[in-house]
Amino acid sequence: MSDTPEFKPLRTLAPSTAPGELVMPKTADELLYEEVERGLLFTKVESMVGWAMNQARANAIWPLSFGLACCAIEMMAIAGPRFDVSRFGAEVFRGSPRQADLMIVAGRVSIKMAPVVRQLYEQMPDPKWVIAMGACSSCGGVFNNFAILQGVDKIVPVDVYVPGCPPRPEALLHGIMKLQEKILASKPEIGPIPRKRVLKQKGVA
Amino acid sequence: MRNETMTINMGPQHPSTHGVLRVALELDGETIVACKPIVGYLHTGMEKQAEYKTYTQSIPQTDRMDYISPMSNNLAFCLAAEKLLGIEPPARVQAIRVLLCELTRISSHAVWMGTHAIDIGALTVFWYTFREREKVLSIYDHVAGARMTSSYFRVGGLSRDIPEGFLERCEKFVDEMPAHIDEYESLLTRNPIWLARTQGVALISGKDAVAWGVTGPTLRGSGVNYDLRKNEPYSGYETYQFDVPVQSAGDAYARYQVRVQEMRESVKIAKQAIQRIRELGEFGPYRVRDFKYVLPPKEDVKTSMEALIHHFKIVAHGFFPPVGEAYSKVEAPKGELGFYLVSDGSSRPWRMKVRSPSFINLQALPVMVQGRMIADVIAAIGSIDIVLGEVDR
Numbered sequence: 205m206s207d208t209p210e211f212k213p214l215r216t217l218a219p220s221t222a223p224g225e226l227v228m229p230k231t232a233d234e235l236l237y238e239e240v241e242r243g244l245l246f247t248k249v250e251s252m253v254g255w256a257m258n259q260a261r262a263n264a265i266w267p268l269s270f271g272l273a274c275c276a277i278e279m280m281a282i283a284g285p286r287f288d289v290s291r292f293g294a295e296v297f298r299g300s301p302r303q304a305d306l307m308i309v310a311g312r313v314s315i316k317m318a319p320v321v322r323q324l325y326e327q328m329p330d331p332k333w334v335i336a337m338g339a340c341s342s343c344g345g346v347f348n349n350f351a352i353l354q355g356v357d358k359i360v361p362v363d364v365y366v367p368g369c370p371p372r373p374e375a376l377l378h379g380i381m382k383l384q385e386k387i388l389a390s391k392p393e394i395g396p397i398p399r400k401r402v403l404k405q406k407g408v409a
Numbered sequence: 410m411r412n413e414t415m416t417i418n419m420g421p422q423h424p425s426t427h428g429v430l431r432v433a434l435e436l437d438g439e440t441i442v443a444c445k446p447i448v449g450y451l452h453t454g455m456e457k458q459a460e461y462k463t464y465t466q467s468i469p470q471t472d473r474m475d476y477i478s479p480m481s482n483n484l485a486f487c488l489a490a491e492k493l494l495g496i497e498p499p500a501r502v503q504a505i506r507v508l509l510c511e512l513t514r515i516s517s518h519a520v521w522m523g524t525h526a527i528d529i530g531a532l533t534v535f536w537y538t539f540r541e542r543e544k545v546l547s548i549y550d551h552v553a554g555a556r557m558t559s560s561y562f563r564v565g566g567l568s569r570d571i572p573e574g575f576l577e578r579c580e581k582f583v584d585e586m587p588a589h590i591d592e593y594e595s596l597l598t599r600n601p602i603w604l605a606r607t608q609g610v611a612l613i614s615g616k617d618a619v620a621w622g623v624t625g626p627t628l629r630g631s632g633v634n635y636d637l638r639k640n641e642p643y644s645g646y647e648t649y650q651f652d653v654p655v656q657s658a659g660d661a662y663a664r665y666q667v668r669v670q671e672m673r674e675s676v677k678i679a680k681q682a683i684q685r686i687r688e689l690g691e692f693g694p695y696r697v698r699d700f701k702y703v704l705p706p707k708e709d710v711k712t713s714m715e716a717l718i719h720h721f722k723i724v725a726h727g728f729f730p731p732v733g734e735a736y737s738k739v740e741a742p743k744g745e746l747g748f749y750l751v752s753d754g755s756s757r758p759w760r761m762k763v764r765s766p767s768f769i770n771l772q773a774l775p776v777m778v779q780g781r782m783i784a785d786v787i788a789a790i791g792s793i794d795i796v797l798g799e800v801d802r
Contacts, residue, residue: 269424273451273798274476274557276428277520284539299424314801317429317450320421346469351454370476370557 254392261305261331262387265380268304269297270324273311275338275370287373294380301327306383307360308376312340313353325360333387335379336362339369414442421450425528425787428797432774432786439782444775448768451801459761463727464490464564464750467761471748472558474765475799478517480509480549481741483562488643489737489748490564493730496697498566501689503644505571506562508579508682509552510644510739511675515586516545517742518668522593525665525791529606534596541589544582551575564728565703566696576683576691583679590672597665607661611777611789614659621773625744625766626671627793630664632657637740644739649678661792668794702728727756743767743794763802767795 230238271279282289289295298304301324313321325334336356339345342365344354356362363386366379420431429450435443455474459467471482484506491497498506523538546556552575553559553568561568597603613623615631628635636653638646654670656663696703700719709716730752738747744766753759770793777789 270422271428273428273453274473277476278557280524281539281543284543285536286540286543301422312451312453314450314452316452317421320429320450324422346473347453347455347458349454349458351452372556 257392258388258390261392262384263293264296265292265294265306265333265383265387266296266298266304267294267306267308268301268324268328269299270301270307271310272313272317273340275310275341278370278373278376279308279310279337282373282376287377289377289380292377292380292384301325302329304328305331306333306335308335308337309341309356309360309362310337310370312345312347313356313359314351315353318353318359321356322359333363333383334360335364335366335376335383337366337376337379338371339367342367345369419783419786426790427524427795430771430790430795430797430800432790434783434786436783441778441781441783441786444778444786446771446774448771448797448800451797453798453802455802456761456763459758461757463756464730464758465727467758468563469558469560472560473798474763474802475517475741475743475746475767475796476557477520477796478513478742479557479559480506480513480561481517481739481746483560484510484644485737485739485741485746485748487562487564488739489735489750490730492735492737493733493750493752494564494702494728495731496565496699496702498697499694500645501686501693502566502695504682504685504689505567505695506644507646507649508679508686509549509561511679511682512545512548512579512582514675514742515672515679516542518672519545521668521742521791521794522597522665525794526597526603528787528791529603531597531600531603534593537589537592537596541586548575548578548582551578563696563703565699566694570692570695571686576686579679580683583676583683586676587673590669590676594669598669604662606784606788607665607792608658609660609662610781610785611661611792612659613773613777615657617776618659618773621776622769623744623773623793625740625742625770625794626664626667627744627770627773629653629655630667631659637738637745641738643737649681651678661788664792664794729754729756738764741766743796743799744770763799765799765802767797767799768801771795771800 281287283295283297294306305328307325307328309321325332336342340347340352341356344352346369348354353359364379364383366375368375415436417434417436418431419434420426421429426432431447431450433445433447434441455470459470468483468486471486472479474482519538519542523535526534549559550556552571553561613631615633618628618631619633624635632655634653634655639653651674654667654674656666700716704723705716705719710720732752732754734749734751736747736749738745745764746766747764749762749764750758751760774789774793778786
C-alpha cells in the first residue's frame with residue numbers, strides 16, 4: 205500500500221561508524237530524549253480514529269447480494285470454495301441494502317432496471333462504495349443497443365471498474381483489494397455527514 | 410369484518426428470485442390468491458441485435474442468454490445455422506459437442522442445486538456443488554480459453570481443436586463425479602427439512618405442464634417422458650446409451666430427483682463420448698471442409714491463394730446462407746431451447762427468434778403456487794430452474 209508511510213525505526217541498534225571514527229559518549233540529555241522518543245507516539249486524535257475507522261471499513265466490507273446477469277454467477281463463485289472472498293473480509297453478502305456498504309453491479313443494467321439500481325444505492329447507508337463488475341456495467345459492453353444502459357456510472361458513482369466479460373473471480377478479488385486500498389487512503393468521515401451534502405447526493409440541492 | 414387482499418412485490422431485487430425477476434403476489438393472509446411474474450428487467454435486445462451481426466458474431470451473444478449453460482446455447486444456434494446452410498459437421502465434432510454439452514448439463518444442474526438449496530435454507534450444498542462447477546469451468550477454460558462465456562462452437566464445427574490432455578481431464582472428472590453426486594444426495598435426498606420444503610410443493614400435473622408448454626426436467630418431473638435427445642435426436646444422440654429419468658409426483662422434490670438422475674445419465678453419455686472421440690482420433694478434423702462457410706486451416710492460408718481469399722471473405726463478410734428459414738432445437742439443461750433463423754440471403758439473419766425454456770417454464774409459476782404460502786413461491790421459482798438472462802434475452 206503506497207500511502208502507508210514507510211516504517212522508520214527511531215534508533216538503530218548498531219550505529220554505523222566508519223573505522224577509526226571516534227564515538228562520543230552520549231550525554232544524559234540525549235539519552236533522555238531518545239528514551240522519550242522510543243516510548244511515545246505523537247498524532248492527532250482525528251487521524252488516529254480515522255485510521256482505525258478506515259481499517260475497520262476496508263477489512264469488513266459487506267456486499268449487497270444483488271446480481272443482474274452473467275457476472276452474478278462469477279460473483280457467487282468468489283464466495284465459493286475455490287476463491288473464498290472471506291480471505292479479504294468481504295464474505296458477508298446481505299440481502300437488504302440497509303445492511304450493505306458495497307454494491308457490486310454484476311451484469312448488464314437495462315433501462316427498466318436502472319431506477320431500481322439507483323434506488324438500491326440510495327437505500328444503502330453511508331459510507332458506501334460501488335464496483336462496476338464487467339464490461340456491461342462499466343460501459344455497456346457488447347450490448348450497445350436500445351435496451352441497455354451504457355455504463356452504470358450514468359446513475360451511480362462508481363469506485364472501481366473491473367473489466368472482463370465476465371471478469372474472472374480473481375479479477376473481482378483484485379477489484380475488491382483495490383477498493384480496500386482506496387478506502388484506506390481516503391479521509392474518513394467522522395460524525396454525521398452534513399445535511400447539505402446529503403441533499404446534494406440526492407440531487408435535491 | 411374487513412376482507413381484502415394485499416398485493417406485495419417480490420423482487421426485482423430479492424436474494425431468492427435468481428436475478429431480477431419480479432413477482433407481484435396478491436395475498437389473503439399468507440395464502441396466495443394470484444401470482445403474476447413480471448419480466449423484462451434484464452431485457453437485452455439480443456434478438457434485435459442479432460439482425461445487425463453476422464451469424465458467427467451472434468454466437469457470443471448466445472453465451473450470455475443462459476449463462477449457466479453456454480455450450481448448449483452455442484449448439485442450438487449452430488445447429489440452426491447449419492440447417493440453414495445444409496451442412497453437417499464431422500462425426501468427431503459431434504462427439505466433442507455432445508461431451509461438452511453433457512458436462513454443461515452437470516455444471517448447470519450443480520449450480521441449480523446449490524442456489525435452490527440456499528433459497529430453501531440449506532446453505533452447505535452450495536459449497537459442494539460449486540466445487541464441481543469450478544472443475545467444469547476449468548475444462549471450458551482449457552478448451553475454449555474462457556471460463557463462462559466459451560463461444561467454442563462455430564457454424565460447421567468448432568473454433569479450434571481440443572487441446573492436449575483434454576480428454577484425460579474430462580475422463581478424470583466424469584470418473585469422480587458419481588461419488589460427488591452421492592455426496593449431494595447424502596445432504597439432501599433424505600433430509601427431513603428438504604423433504605418438508607419440497608414434497609407436495611409447487612405441484613403441476615402432467616396435463617397442465619404440457620398445456621403450458623413446459624419442457625425439460627420440470628416436465629419430466631410431472632410424469633411426461635419427453636426428452637429431445639430421445640424424441641428428436643440431434644448431434645448423434647440416438648447412438649448413445651442412456652435413460653431418461655421420469656418422476657410422476659409433479660412436485661419440487663420430483664424435479665430434484667429428475668435432475669440428480671440426469672446428472673448421472675450425463676456422466677454415462679460423457680464417458681461414451683470420450684470413448685468415441687478416442688476412436689475417431691484424439692486430434693483430427695474439427696470443421697467441415699467447405700471453405701465457403703468456415704475458415705480454411707491457417708497453414709493453407711499461408712500457402713494457397715484460394716484459401717487466402719476464402720479466409721478474407723469469411724472474416725470480412727461472413728457466409729451467405731440461401732433464402733429460407735430454419736428452426737433447430739436442443740435439450741438444454743432447462744428444457745427445449747430452440748433458435749429460429751430467417752435468412753434473406755445476406756450474411757446477417759433477417760430475424761432471430763429464441764424459444765427459451767426458462768421463459769416458457771416461468772409462465773407455469775402461477776399454476777404452481779396458486780393457494781399456497783409465500784415460502785412455497787421461493788421453492789417453486791427454484792425448482793423450475795430459471796435464468797433471467799434467458800427469460801428476458
